[in-house]
Amino acid sequence: KQEVTQIPAALSVPEGENLVLNCSFTDSAIYNLQWFRQDPGKGLTSLLLIQSSQREQTSGRLNASLDKSSGRSTLYIAASQPGDSATYLCAVVANAGKSTFGDGTTLTVKP
């Protein structure tokens, strides 16, 4: 059974700081890993998708890496801003399209 863990559960940083969010998964037989952000009470917004054959993806100030063999992914956020405050979720897609999510890291960026 696939399990996804995100550490830390919550993180508070001052504006401008660079930060790393972690995601680990127990079964390396995945098709891809996707990072999302979720604002309170809202749906999920896709940030980055990394296919199993890829090592990293970048979009603006975001960079996500994938090490499938060790079951780990990181989301790097550069020069954080108050607007980055949200819950960040990672999800792995395995057989038959089943997605398994972590419980997220709630990020607060203080002005």
Place this chain on the structure above:
Amino acid sequence: ETGVTQSPTHLIKTRGQQVTLRCSSQSGHNTVSWYQQALGQGPQFIFQYYREEENGRGNFPPRFSGLQFPNYSSELNVNALELDDSALYLCASSGIGMTAYTDTQYFGPGTRLTVL
């Protein structure tokens, strides 16, 4: 391009009732997945539909059922509601090809279900 929409936004039901939630997928997408998200937790996979057929199912009882229509919109039906069914229900659409389930998932805003 129209995004993923869900209806209704909020719903209040009593224990034992039945509910139907609806999802319109993003234009051109042929895969829809449904998730249940309890407060403070990540979404839990309920099931996925690909071209009107169930393509995978999570650990949810049979009283959770679904449909996908020829226009790729979808319904989630829950029978015999229990208090623990109170949650945010999310649908996501993806893909236009044979490997649609490996593509980026685009989520709707969700339906907040409260069971009293």
